[in-house]
Amino acid sequence: MEDNELYMSDNIPNDQISQLKRIVSYMGYFERNLNVELEDPHNDDMIGFSLAVENTYLNEIAYNEVLGEIEYEMPHELSEHLEELDVIYAQALLIKLLQSERIHGVYWKPAVMDGTFIRILKRFELEIENLEANKNYYVYALVDPTNGFIPFYIGKGVNKRVWNHFVTIEEDELAFNEAAKVIKINELKSKGFEKNDIARVLAKNLTEDEAFLLESFLIKTVYGFDKLTNKVHGKYQNRFRQHNSLEYFYDYDEFLVGRKKINQSRDHIATAYINQGKDQPLKLIAQQLPELNFSDLRVLDAGEFGMEASVNGIANLKIYIRSKFIYIELWPRKKSEKTAIVKHFESLGISDQLKRNDLVFRPVTWSLRENRTNDINEIVRRARLLIEFLNTTSPDEINRFDELFEWV
Numbered sequence: 001m002e003d004n005e006l007y008m009s010d011n012i013p014n015d016q017i018s019q020l021k022r023i024v025s026y027m028g029y030f031e032r033n034l035n036v037e038l039e040d041p042h043n044d045d046m047i048g049f050s051l052a053v054e055n056t057y058l059n060e061i062a063y064n065e066v067l068g069e070i071e072y073e074m075p076h077e078l079s080e081h082l083e084e085l086d087v088i089y090a091q092a093l094l095i096k097l098l099q100s101e102r103i104h105g106v107y108w109k110p111a112v113m114d115g116t117f118i119r120i121l122k123r124f125e126l127e128i129e130n131l132e133a134n135k136n137y138y139v140y141a142l143v144d145p146t147n148g149f150i151p152f153y154i155g156k157g158v159n160k161r162v163w164n165h166f167v168t169i170e171e172d173e174l175a176f177n178e179a180a181k182v183i184k185i186n187e188l189k190s191k192g193f194e195k196n197d198i199a200r201v202l203a204k205n206l207t208e209d210e211a212f213l214l215e216s217f218l219i220k221t222v223y224g225f226d227k228l229t230n231k232v233h234g235k236y237q238n239r240f241r242q243h244n245s246l247e248y249f250y251d252y253d254e255f256l257v258g259r260k261k262i263n264q265s266r267d268h269i270a271t272a273y274i275n276q277g278k279d280q281p282l283k284l285i286a287q288q289l290p291e292l293n294f295s296d297l298r299v300l301d302a303g304e305f306g307m308e309a310s311v312n313g314i315a316n317l318k319i320y321i322r323s324k325f326i327y328i329e330l331w332p333r334k335k336s337e338k339t340a341i342v343k344h345f346e347s348l349g350i351s352d353q354l355k356r357n358d359l360v361f362r363p364v365t366w367s368l369r370e371n372r373t374n375d376i377n378e379i380v381r382r383a384r385l386l387i388e389f390l391n392t393t394s395p396d397e398i399n400r401f402d403e404l405f406e407w408v
Contacts, residue, residue, distance in 0.1 A: 020056075030117045063092035063099070138201050139201070145197050156212065162199045217239075220240045238277070252275075270298055289383055306321060327366070338359050349395045350405065365403055365406070385404070
């Protein structure tokens with residue numbers, strides 16, 4: 001069995017529960033014989049118990065590998081700490097006791113007398129309780145061993161979920177927003193680090209909802225989305241405050257001063273947008289338009305949240321979120337830009353399409369209800385179309401931009 005894959009069994013939980021219950025059903029035998037000097041430790045009950053264990057997934061465990069990770073002198077010493085350890089150690093200890101008995105014939109008798117078997121089965125009872133409550137989820141981090149084990153990714157999963165990150169993928173085959181994580185993993189692997197050097201379980205025995213909650217808290221508040229390679233803040237991101245944002249913020253602190261709403265600066269409003277995860281799609285859009293020098297995300301004009309980048313000195317490409325949709329438009333800010341955008345439309349023979357007094361240009365068709373979108377790839381396409389339009393100098397090419405205009 002490779003690495004520590006044995007920590008996360010692929011067995012179906014229901015099978016695990018039934019197999020563990022069958023083993024735990026021998027608890028009465030061990031309780032009756034606690035502190036009893038057995039004349040024949042190889043009696044029918046013990047043989048039956050041994051066979052019950054053999055017919056389970058536990059026999060797949062490389063027990064020497066597991067037990068070699070922790071220090072203990074005798075089985076009973078380890079058994080006294082099983083409740084605070086992962087169940088894998090109880091499973092490995094049991095297999096060691098049973099398999100070594102066949103060779104040495106020295107383990108069963110003392111393990112029955114001193115309660116070692118009882119403590120193993122009690123740890124199994126706890127595992128059954130966790131499985132029946134569906135508490136088989138965990139939250140993990142991928143860390144950088146070369147940088148103080150600082151996490152670069154936070155996730156949740158069951159079974160071997162964490163190992164999926166280590167499947168070899170060529171970087172040019174990656175989806176754009178997966179690249180940063182896999183490039184980091186490949187970089188660490190090229191330095192000789194293996195998956196067990198990179199993956200760390202942060203919390204275990206969680207329900208799925210508990211795992212979602214903790215994952216969101218770690219991503220958004222503890223480590224900070226901007227410092228990770230995660231694609232999203234997490235399912236419950238709206239419950240948690242932004243990383244390193246501890247100034248007074250109405251959405252979280254209002255109950256401390258009553259329900260009366262206070263005036264908020266644009267910085268406070270921007271923080272509210274970020275706490276709702278509205279920054280995520282905008283950042284992904286900016287990453288896919290590297291040729292543009294976007295401003296920091298901020299509250300713009302009429303309170304919308306977005307960013308801008310100058311295009312050829314003609315206008316700013318403004319991309320922003322309002323409600324649940326992402327909008328895009330050309331906005332000339334400077335006097336020189338206002339002059340330039342008028343000349344550009346005139347040179348293409350479409351000055352009638354520049355209809356607003358403030359000379360802002362937003363394609364009418366994109367504002368129609370049926371064309372509103374929050375699809376990142378579509379917004380990037382629209383942005384590139386507007387950039388291409390601003391680079392166009394020939395009226396003969398204007399038909400390539402029909403979707404931008406409202407022709408009479």
